[in-house]
Amino acid sequence: MPPTPRQLARERTEAEILRIAREHLCTTGPANLSLRAIARELGIVSSAIYRYVSCRDDLLTLLVIDGYTALGDAVDQAISAVDTRDHLGRFTALGRTIRTWALAEPARYALLYGTPVPGYDAPGERTTEPGTRVIVALARITEQAWHDGHLRLESRDDEVALPEDVDRIRSEFALTAPPAVLERTALVWAALFGCVSFEVFGQYGPDTFSDPEALFEAHLLRLAGLLGLTR
């Protein structure tokens, strides 16, 4: 059945709340996100906001899901614009997209990959799936590269740190590449976000690197090498 006018109005208000909340996130940060301020900007009295959002943590959950989804969509789209056989190109597209999105949306990035908000536990049943999209996309790239024979192995790649965990994950996602590939994928995943976080969070001093993008590109290529990607 078609949505009633009431449902439409409600959805429009909910979307508007999310939009204002995203803006406020930039200036106040997640810990000081103010429901009163959002209500004020929305033009309703402070208590009326609770008709749409049960509490502040609920709004945070909506923002987390919203952020993971936006980043996941951006990454998926960037990857799918590159030839399936160009594994290095897909990897650099993934890395570049994460960095670009994070620099464009530092507050949302911080909500996802920065300090956890004290006293807030993201409900796993709602956030895990969108939250794993980037690492799943990265694992699919290395899996495809392995499948196509474009993943170089090293001499001591026959042993891995956590065989049980790695095997469980490999079977969960039906990965055929050797365990060491998944281990290196996890390292590159963490390293990638380390590079992006340092830049977004201002860990590099103000006048240390004149062209952070060029530095990131160089790091991306080295990480591709660490991954064993050829071509």
Next chain:
Amino acid sequence: MPPTPRQLARERTEAEILRIAREHLCTTGPANLSLRAIARELGIVSSAIYRYVSCRDDLLTLLVIDGYTALGDAVDQAISAVDTRDHLGRFTALGRTIRTWALAEPARYALLYGTPVPGYDAPGERTTEPGTRVIVALARITEQAWHDGHLRLESRDDEVALPEDVDRIRSEFALTAPPAVLERTALVWAALFGCVSFEVFGQYGPDTFSDPEALFEAHLLRLAGLLGLTR
């Protein structure tokens, strides 16, 4: 001249404020650090706290310096306990110390390497020096390894992303290793903190890796390889 009783009492109170603030940081986070709550726990009235700390941001600066100093001391001590010629041992000691300290002091780690506190600008003239101690220590390790001929170069290591910036930094710290070494040092630095942040901030799911320490050790060795450290 000896410190007056006044000065002694004042210093004792300041140290006590810092201690309580560190505790509160764990539960409230830096953005919601409450001067009133600290004053209450100290047993003085809320306004009296401003005799010791000019404002909330000033307390944050004290905590930032305190944190960088504690981490820097821990890293320096761990490194100096390893033979000067054991460059791999010094590198893994540095990495392990960062991880151990971060897991033991997640709130202080988050203050240093997590999301910047919105609206708070750390005064560079007071925080830069303690804040660079870890990367300086890492650079000294790679420099020493290069000096001792224990740093492997790669074929395309003759070109570097930002020659001017890298050369400026090399001369500032009197580094003799080639530019590519510094570039890789920067990547490993970011990657290291990426691994630690993922673990401290709970980016790995609750039941993904049964033994995060073992995973970190494996990643450390791979990062040492990326650095080109031999033996």
Next chain:
DNA sequence: GGCCTGTCAAGAGCAGCGCTCACTTTTGTG
């Protein structure tokens, strides 16, 4: 001893916050 100055604590007060509750107004629909 008396006084003056600088330090410290107290407490009231302002504006903002999350959230609740009793209440009124609006609105879609049988």
Next chain:
DNA sequence: CACAAAAGTGAGCGCTGCTCTTGACAGGCC
């Protein structure tokens, strides 16, 4: 048109950071 559900109102509680005025007290100087 009537009526119930939904949306909005405004007072109120206890908390926050921060300011300002007021008063207690100790050390140095005459």
